[in-house]
Amino acid sequence: MPATLRDTEPMKKIEAIIKPFKLDEVKDALHEIGLQGLTVVEAKGFGRQKGHTELYRGAEYVVDFLPKVKIEVICSDDLAERAVEAITAAARTGRIGDGKIFITDVLDVVRIRTGERGEEAV
16 A cells, blocks of 8 residues: 555755855765765855955956855655754855755655655655
8 A cells, every 4th residue: 555644754855055166075975874865956045145246347246146056855854963964064164155954844755756655765
């Protein structure tokens, strides 16, 4: 009988916005704790960093949106804290703009090819 929303183990979605040059370190850190699948999206944004000014052909202009990378990982509840610690340690430079991590509950996951649900689908 296929799993339903009520039968699945609790899972977390971890979204991390990081500096692009830290991607390989974060990927390796997640692999070391046993997470294999992740999604990476190129993004642009700003927080308190608020961008910076640049000079182009003698004209000064403001770069509001800075290049970032968004990483998304789905994992079991018991692995979530280790994943957050791994991302934090690998992505930290100690300077403004290191990024943010968002953790949300995931009700269910379905693997399209097989119909597997829950952690088996991750």
